[in-house]
Structure formats: structure tokens, C-alpha cells
Amino acid sequence: MSELTDLAEKLKSEGERFAAIFSALTDAQWQADVYTEGTVWTVRNVLSHFVTSERGLVKLFEQVRLGGAGAADDFSIDRYNASQQEKTKELTPLELLEQYKSVRAESVTWVLGLRESDLETIGRHPFLKQTTMREMIKMLYLHNQIHYRDLKKALGK
Numbered sequence: 261m262s263e264l265t266d267l268a269e270k271l272k273s274e275g276e277r278f279a280a281i282f283s284a285l286t287d288a289q290w291q292a293d294v295y296t297e298g299t300v301w302t303v304r305n306v307l308s309h310f311v312t313s314e315r316g317l318v319k320l321f322e323q324v325r326l327g328g329a330g331a332a333d334d335f336s337i338d339r340y341n342a343s344q345q346e347k348t349k350e351l352t353p354l355e356l357l358e359q360y361k362s363v364r365a366e367s368v369t370w371v372l373g374l375r376e377s378d379l380e381t382i383g384r385h386p387f388l389k390q391t392t393m394r395e396m397i398k399m400l401y402l403h404n405q406i407h408y409r410d411l412k413k414a415l416g417k
Contacts, residue, residue, distance in 0.1 A: 263379060267397050268371040274401045275364035278408070282307055282357050290353045294407075294414040303414065304353050305345060306407050311359045312344035314400060317386075318367050321396055324383030325374070331386040340386070371397060 261269075285303065295301040301309070324330045348356065379394040387403075388395060 262376060263394075264371055264374055264376060267394075268368045270401055271364060271371060271397075272368045274404065275361070275368070278310070278404060279357065279361050279364075281408075282353070282360070285353070289415055292414045294410050299342065299345075301345075303411060304356065306411055307353065307356045307360060308345055308348040308351070309341060309407070310404055311356055311363050312348060313341070313403065314363050314367060316340070316344070317396070317400065318363075318370055320386075321383075321393060322370070324393060324396070325378050325381055328383065330383030333384075335386050337386050367400060 290302065290304045292303050293300055294303055294306050320330060351359070374393075379392060379397075381393045382390060383393070383396070385391050385396050385399065388399060
């Protein structure tokens, strides 16, 4: 199996796992607070973050693949996240879940369209800073797993 196929499969299986987890939530669980320092984020906000961050990151990765530098030096993750939460505030959990499935499927397709040599391309990731495309792609699923640990705590699981 090629490394690209392996990365795409990890994204696909993790996406399916999270889709199933979010699909099983009750109305009350969607409103459970996950983060309470600063701006409060509920379970719904976390799913919104999964959708908007992945959508933006894959666009950034494609820019890097085409020779761009990546995230700007003055990029603020907090500002970006706040603006994206504002853009998605009217969406229902079900609408966000459908967007998550779609965004993740697009990410898998994008990874499968890369060349193995693209994995060595270096650019600036908003969190990892200067790194390879390989590490950027891995962070797509690691990022969600980090938030999922916090989500499980909030739901008492």
C-alpha cells in the first residue's frame, strides 16, 4: 500500500468513526460544554470546528503543493476559529454533520490525487509551522482526535 493510500484510508476511517459518534448524540449532548475558558464551545461548536478547519486547511495545503508558502506569519488560529464559528452559527448539528462527511470525503479524494513526492513539500502550517505536507495531512486526523478526548470528557464517557 502506498503512503498516500495509507493516509487517505486513515482519514476515511477516522471520518466514518466520528460521523457515527456524532450521529448517535442526543439533542442535550449537542449542547454540552466542551471548552469553557474564553469562548464557550459546545459539542456542536467542536463539529463546526472540524468542518471549517479541515475545509480551510486542505485549501491551504493545495496552495502549498502549488508552491505557496502556506499560512501567513501573522495568522491567528483564535481569530480564524472565531470567524468560522460565526459563519456556521445558524447551521443545525445535522447540517454540520453532512458538511463534515462531505469535507472529509473531499479531503480523502484530494490526498489520493497527490503524488508521493508531494508529501515532501514544505510549507507553513498554522499550528505546526514549517513542516512537510505529510505531517500536515497527518495533523488532519490527529487534530480531531485531540478534540475528541476533550469531547468525551464533556460527555462523561
